[in-house]
Amino acid sequence: MQPLKQAACIHPNRSKELxxxxxxxxxxxxxxxxxxxxxxxxxxxxxxxxxxxxxxxLNTGVTVSQSIIELPAQRLHLEFDVLNAEDVDDVFFVVVVGGYNIKDEINLTQVVNFATQEWVHYSGDFDFQVQLRKCFLNISAPAETSSFSPSGLTKASPFGPVRFANLSLSTIDVKDAGETD
Known part of the structure; x- marks a missing residue:
């Protein structure tokens, strides 16, 4: 399966020197x-x-969240490890960081990709242009759904349990280590 497009600058196997x-x-x-x-x-x-x-x-359809009072209007660094929790094909996972600006408009960045049979380390930077309040980080193994092919046959979507570890969300000054894990 082809990886999905990542949130701005969040990549698997990228190392940073903090x-x-x-x-x-x-x-x-x-x-x-x-x-x-x-x-x-x-x-x-x-x-x-x-x-x-x-x-x-996290079993299919489960989301776990953490509330964060506010996040600054500067570069943020997100890191986590993810693994397909069962011996099946690759399965979707979702990580979302977000919050509300002064006008109560929601700002989000997300990572949506496939968890594999091997632990994969994701690490990357993103920017919110304004300070946010009532912020959160959600991790999930999205709910199982089905889609319909043009012929009308139903085909199963790749959903299943996912393991997360070593989550970090920080503001940092970074120097690219120029290495991969």
Whole structure:
């Protein structure tokens, strides 16, 4: 399958050398389970060790969110690891960062791609042109849907469980390390 178009400058396997950072996410490595995260009622996460923290498994249709009071009008850096949680074909995942400007208009950036059988590290920068308030970061394994082919036959979409780990959202001054993971 062909990868989908990424949000501006967010790429798999890109390394950055951090010079200075202001981290906006709390418990992005899930080392303290779901502390600081909002999940659906009845959601029972499946945590597994990953790096210095844990990974979280999101079944199809599950979204987990973290609220952030405000984000500055400057370059932000997003990083995370993602893995297809079951031995099936590649499956969709979605990561969205957003918030509201002073006119209560929503501003979003998103990463939509396929999770594979191997952990993939995503890292990249994006800009919001104005300061945002009532901000959030959502991670999800989108709901299963079906689409119709021109012949009228239904074909299944590639949806399934996804694992996320090592989430970070920061403002940084970066120097491109010029390497890939």
């Amino acid at each position: 010079i200075m950072a202001n981290e906006y996410l709390e418990n992005g490595d899930f080392s303290d389970n779901l502390t600081h995260w909002t999940a659906p009622v009845g959601f029972e996460p499946d945590f597994k060790p990953k790096g210095e923290g844990q990974s979280i498994k």
